[in-house]
Amino acid sequence: MIPVDYYIILSAILFTIGALGVLIRRNPLIIFMSIELMLNAANLAFVAFGRSWEITSGKPFYTGQIFVFFVIAVAAAEVAVGLALIVEIFKTKKNINIDEMNSLKG
């Protein structure tokens, strides 16, 4: 018997920690992992809301879970490309400090 608020608050906290990780870390791999954590937090919210609706309406409801399914697929794709990019950058710059990648500054 857990109010759905708790799940959402947990999701919000996890999301914020992920965002914090993105903001304060300079290792692109850890930033990447923080992004995964944020996605995960969002997934948790999806599933919680889906379950909440299932209980309210009394009928099976899968849309929330299917969204999570898609997010996992997209995350997999993103990781594949992202890690390939990181490896590539490391090969050319011999360094992957995120603060050194500022060639787009105005």
Added chain:
Amino acid sequence: MTSELIVFLVLSLVAISSALGMAFSRNAIYSALFLVLNFVTVAVFYLLLGAPLIAMSQITVYAGAIMVLFLFVIMLLGAENLAPLPQAMPWQRPLAFILAVTLVVESIYLIFARAQLDTVITAPDAAANSMESLREMAMTLFNQFLLPFEITSILLLVAMVGAIVLTNREKRKARA
């Protein structure tokens, strides 16, 4: 205070701690391992929410495949510990903390005071774990969400091609 709530709170504690551990570990390997722990915890939440398939995907795809890939790259590049560099933006870190705390406070306030979410999550019944439920979900996915599903498959294909092209560049250069 029901037993479910106790389990939830404990698991929440573990999830938040592992998230914080991920975010603040100096060593990237530890970060990765903390994240695996976090993913597993979230998978348990999925089970509590009556989504066993997602929970299994979470563990196999996320905690398994993706995190192994992470660890592999970290070790390949030797990026466990990057040489500490002078901060380019010394004000970034405190500002980030302030914003994070503000965001959490705002979220909690909004969720409790405004969102009016009064549903109570009960433990899933046996039907949720049956094959019938899985079949229902598959029917939804392949009927109602057929187009996004196909687009996702194309996205995966493109990502695969992209990854190959990116890592293959040097060979092509050498050949040319």
Added chain:
Amino acid sequence: MHLSETIISLAPWLVFAPLTGLLINLIFGRRLSEKAVGTVASLASGAAFVVSVLLAYAVSINHGEVMRWRLAEWIHIGTLNLDWTFRIDSLSTTMMLVVSGVGTLIHIYAIGYMHEDVRFKHDEGRYTRFFIFLNLFIAAMMILVSGDSYMMLFVGWEGVGLSSFLLIGFWFEMDTLGRPSWANSDAAKKAFIANRIGDFGFLIAAFLMFWGFGSLQFDQVFAGASSLSAINSPLTVAITLFLLLGVAGKSAQIPLYVWLPDAMAGPTPVSALIHAATMVTAGVYLVARSAPIYATAPAAQYLVAMTGAITALFAATIAVGQYDIKKVLAYSTVSQLGFMVAAVGMGAYTAGMFHLITHAFFKALLFLSAGSVILGLERGHHHAPSSPTLPPKGEGSHRPLSPRERARVREHHEIFDPGDMRNMGGLRKTMPVTFWLYIVGTLALTGIFPFAGFWSKDEILLDASLHFTGIYWLLTIAAFFTAFYMGRQIWMVFFGESRSEAAAHAEESPKVMTLPLVVLAILSAVGGGLNLPFEGFHNLGHWLSYTLGEVESLPLDLTVAGVSTLLALTAIFVSWLLYGRTPLQAGQIDPLKRLGLVFTGMENKWFVDEGYFAVIINPFKKISQFLADVIDWRFWHDFVHDTLIVGTYNWLSTIALDHYADQKGIDAFANWLGTATQWISENVRKIQNGFVRSYALAVMLGVVLILGYLIFK
């Protein structure tokens, strides 16, 4: 009836035949030989003559019934309904016969004349152009005489004016002696402008007619003439007087006659055809055509008659003082036109038309003979041993000269005037054919029995003696002068000794020129037979009465005939005393100089041109100059435009708008805006620092702020 309908359907060919000739020469003229061009043009004119004869025949078998042939719709606006309709009646066919008959003869003559003229003027390419213009004239003249309304008549009226202008200015870039000058084109302009004044009168008359009668079609106008004069006689008088202005312009009457003598700048066939035989008689035709209107306005009729009579005398006196062979004939034409206008003014339409016809014969004869004399002298000039400009015989002579060569030849051209009678003398021996032809023309013109002029002039004088004694005396004195100046001309040109090399070497003209003259001479001799003043011989009067109504046919009055013949013989005798008994020697002054001021006046055309310059043209120019310089340039341009408008605008724009509004206001604001933008962007660009994490922080900040907004909303 069927036959006449067939014939009447040919009516449009009066105009189409010359137009066809015109088009053929216009399109193929460059490829055709001179003979072919001349033949085409003459055939075109001849075809018009044949059509005229057929139409006259159709009129006669219909006993003068007016026939119409509607070719096309023309103007249909409101109540104005005009069609392009040919009107075939005895009056119009008479004019058609004269125009196309004399016209054809002159076309044939021109084949020979222009052949030499273009060579003496060193521009053979212009041969075709001449015949195109001649055919254009015939077409326009046919429109004039065959129109069924005043508007169609006006189209022809303007058309002949145009062809007259083109032909007077045929050698537009030289004077009559072939020197580079604008004299000929000035003469053309003078003719055109004087005619325009007349045309203005014609148009006003036409507008008044439409106002008064609601129509411009002849029969409708004439039907309303008497009732209109009863209601509104000033309007009738105005119409007739404005028509008189048109007549004065076209038929060279006082005060607009001044253009005709200058029109002799055109080649001689033109002078003969347009400015003696046909076009200038259009005014006479117009008055005769408008007879029903004039009949309702006796005052206007009297004015027309007086105008004609005074012109007749005035021009005759000027002719006495002229030295140019064509100028004498030109003033003689003005004078004879005065006779005709006087006749039609007096209501003696038969007499007027009769004189028109005979005059067409003998004046064309005289002009063409004069042209023959001029060309003979020109030939003599070139054959004379001293001549430097003889074109080399052989192939070179047919090569057209380039403009530069032409100018060089003209520069070296010894100034010699082949038209000046003082350069002539003794041509009786060198040009016998021309001499005899000239004698016939002179006798016809002076009115010696039994030549054509005797009958026609006497009919006019007789009419005048019965109704208008003043006019009778004016005309009789004019007839005396006529005989005198013609006698003077004969003695000066053909008798005595040659007064120049050219006259001594003069040559007779070829047959293509003399044959048409012979035809004209025969007509001049026997033309009187058209209307003999004996019972049963009033052929023309009878013929015209179909159209003009019954006109009185007068028997011969021996007193009038005797007086005029006696005066003519006296005048010829006086001229013999002065010019024949002791022929003029080279360089000798005219014996009439003894008259002093009077002769000076005659010699200088009574200073009419100078008077027009002093009274009208120069003041007009001065006013124009004043308007242009002072009003337009200094007032409108300099003051109003430059000073007022531009100045105010400049002041407004520089001081008020530029300095205060623009520089201090808009500019300052725009500059401030630019500076501010620059300052802001200088600072804002620092945010774009290239660090991905700071961008993420910005996103985070945005999320926090939005949530904060949602909370505190």
